[in-house]
Amino acid sequence: MPWGRSILAILATLFVIGGMASLYVMGAGVWRPDFSSVPGVNPHDIAALAAPYDTVSQGRDADLAASLVESNAGTQAEIDRIQALLPPGAPISSRLTTFRVATGTDGNHLWGVREYEYPGHVVRAETTLYRAAAGEPWKVSGFQVNVLSREELAGRTFDFMSEPPGVQAVIAAAVIFPLFTLMTFWVALFRPGLKPRWLWLIAIVLGVGTIYADTASDALSFLPISVQLFGAGATWSGSAFDGWVFSASTPFGAAAFWLFAPRAAKPDQ
Secondary structure (H helix, E strand, O other): OOHHHHHHHHHHHHHHHHHHHHHHHHOOOOOOOOOOOOOOOHHHHHHHHHHHHHHHOOOOOHHHHHHOOOOOHHHHHHHHHHHHHHHOOOOEEEEEEEEHHHHHHHEEEEEEEEEEEOOEEEEEEEEEEOOOOOOOOEEEEEEEEEEEHHHHHHHHHOOHHHOHHHHHHHHHHHHHHHHHHHHHHHHHHOOOOOOOOHHHHHHEEEEEEEEEEEEEOOOEEEEEEEEOOEEEEEEEOOOOOOEEEEEEEEOOOHHHHHHOOOOOOOOOO
């Protein structure tokens, strides 16, 4: 058995099975992403993302108003509205679930979502920071807060059996297609005399035309000009407020292999 093909078979298997295992780990709540301390990201920038929530939750209204890019007559009323939403007491923990950095001719932008755990609630704070140049302090250009109780969050937990049939079909395809593609990849990798083997392998691993299912909104969408490795994917921000987005692409290459690829030559009797 050629070593090169054996190694490729192992890598393909790890890619598919490892991906499914990582999704299970996140979906079961064993691990949640936290980018509060990411190597290469300035810790002062991460702290600046957390500052607006700290100030508003601690009642330092003047500090928050002073940090805004724009402040008007309705600023205090908006701060009061946000404070009225917040649960009493201090959060048990917090984590940065998502962040994005952008630098352009119009200045620097930093966006992030941090979730705060309270005994009976979870708070999501979405903050957008702006500065004209790297040497300037960050200013707040956007700040939004959402609050959900533990009971409300329990009703939003992903449950396959409670999803509508269309979403269930996409989720099932996102599991079946990669396994079907992986099995076909193995067969093509070791079928004696298969030519051109590498073209078949490339065609097999590519799924074409992608349908997406969002478990938060139960929305389905289709993108015809789309390619995925092993025919499926799944994404989740790690936020309790967001749902999973599953995707499945038609494994035309894998199906074509079983229909049109030359059969393995039978050994001489």
